[in-house]
Amino acid sequence: MSATTVIKRSEDVKADKALGIELPFDLVLLLGVAGLALCSVLTIAAATANDIPGSPSYFVIRQIIYFVVGSAIAVALWRSDYSRLREIRYFLYGLLIASIMAVIVFGSVARGSRRALDLPFFSFQASELGKILLIVSLAAFTIDMTRRMADGRTTVRLLLIGFAPAALVMLQPDLGSALVFVAITLAVLFIAGVPWQHFAAFGALALAAVVLSLAVLPSVGINVLHSYQTNRLTAFLHPSETSGSAGYQQNQSRIAIGSGEKTGRGAGATQTKYNFLPEHHTDFIFAVVGERWGFAGAALVLSLYALVIWRALRILTMAKNRYGALLAGGIVVMLMFQVFVNVGMTVGIMPITGIPLPLMSYGGSSLIATMIAFGLLQSIYAQGRRAAMSQGRVLQFQ
Numbered sequence: 001m002s003a004t005t006v007i008k009r010s011e012d013v014k015a016d017k018a019l020g021i022e023l024p025f026d027l028v029l030l031l032g033v034a035g036l037a038l039c040s041v042l043t044i045a046a047a048t049a050n051d052i053p054g055s056p057s058y059f060v061i062r063q064i065i066y067f068v069v070g071s072a073i074a075v076a077l078w079r080s081d082y083s084r085l086r087e088i089r090y091f092l093y094g095l096l097i098a099s100i101m102a103v104i105v106f107g108s109v110a111r112g113s114r115r116a117l118d119l120p121f122f123s124f125q126a127s128e129l130g131k132i133l134l135i136v137s138l139a140a141f142t143i144d145m146t147r148r149m150a151d152g153r154t155t156v157r158l159l160l161i162g163f164a165p166a167a168l169v170m171l172q173p174d175l176g177s178a179l180v181f182v183a184i185t186l187a188v189l190f191i192a193g194v195p196w197q198h199f200a201a202f203g204a205l206a207l208a209a210v211v212l213s214l215a216v217l218p219s220v221g222i223n224v225l226h227s228y229q230t231n232r233l234t235a236f237l238h239p240s241e242t243s244g245s246a247g248y249q250q251n252q253s254r255i256a257i258g259s260g261e262k263t264g265r266g267a268g269a270t271q272t273k274y275n276f277l278p279e280h281h282t283d284f285i286f287a288v289v290g291e292r293w294g295f296a297g298a299a300l301v302l303s304l305y306a307l308v309i310w311r312a313l314r315i316l317t318m319a320k321n322r323y324g325a326l327l328a329g330g331i332v333v334m335l336m337f338q339v340f341v342n343v344g345m346t347v348g349i350m351p352i353t354g355i356p357l358p359l360m361s362y363g364g365s366s367l368i369a370t371m372i373a374f375g376l377l378q379s380i381y382a383q384g385r386r387a388a389m390s391q392g393r394v395l396q397f398q
Helices: 003-018 027-047 058-078 082-106 126-144 152-170 175-192 196-219 227-235 248-260 285-317 322-347 364-397
Strands: 108-110 113-118
Touching: 027 058, 027 285, 027 364, 058 364, 082 113, 082 126, 082 152, 082 322, 082 364, 113 126, 126 152, 126 175, 126 322, 126 364, 152 175, 152 196, 175 196, 175 322, 248 285, 248 322, 285 322, 285 364, 322 364
Parallel strands: none
Antiparallel strands: 108 113
């Protein structure tokens, strides 16, 4: 770290104290999250006004409650030292595995999948919280093996730690969440400095597995994926041929976004109003934004995501230790992957995998887990700023 960087960060912390802030936080990140939360509430209100007869605010009220609960947890994490999580890595990883197994055994069945546990107040989707638990625990295990990172056996061990919960999630089956687990695992290993040769070998194996699963094995009567999963994964490649079956949702989404044009259709958003667009408050909420507020609304939402990701990347660079950098890196990739896949799904360039749009899609598990991630980012920011101030004092005495 250069002397200029230390002085600059020290000045930032002094500015915090001048404002009476004892524990610093990233204001820009906070504003970005608040902006997305507001967009979420407004979009869900517009999309679900006619979904529950006699209760037009049913989904909105619950989404606000989820935001409040998630914000309270985020504040608690911001005010704590994230490094303490390393001490309970085995417990957190065990909780990750146990919660997914509980869903597989006791979860309620919806549309052929067991993805959630029905609790008194909401349905708990363990894979959503599992994304955060995987980041926290895998980063800790990676730190433990840092000195042996060049060894291929170390890479295999870390891949097994990350891919084990992904495989369990696939049993539910939940392909989208499993892909997020894989992306998180690869991101943490990449930031930790795993040699590129190891990634090249894994890429070759992954490509071979995809070819086997989608082409070779089905041709001999062995189906690794359910037929509806295969159709969803391939429908976006030929949407005109699947407009009435697997590609219906994607085609309706594209129609909705296209009809919004520059400034949207407002109250005349018929694709949403008359339920032509399925899952309009969850997986396809970005299509609602495009239809109701047009290019302007979609650009605003994507700009807010860009702002949040930029601040998260900045927090990664100012983490006080390697563990904080790995946490921030895992969170950044988790957010980027989900945003890219979800938005790509709605515009027809990515397959339908059931990945929600972070902070925008309706759902308690996804929303609270995402707010936990932002609480961790604020903790990394606060601890990094404090460490920078300490280094600044040392520099002054030198």
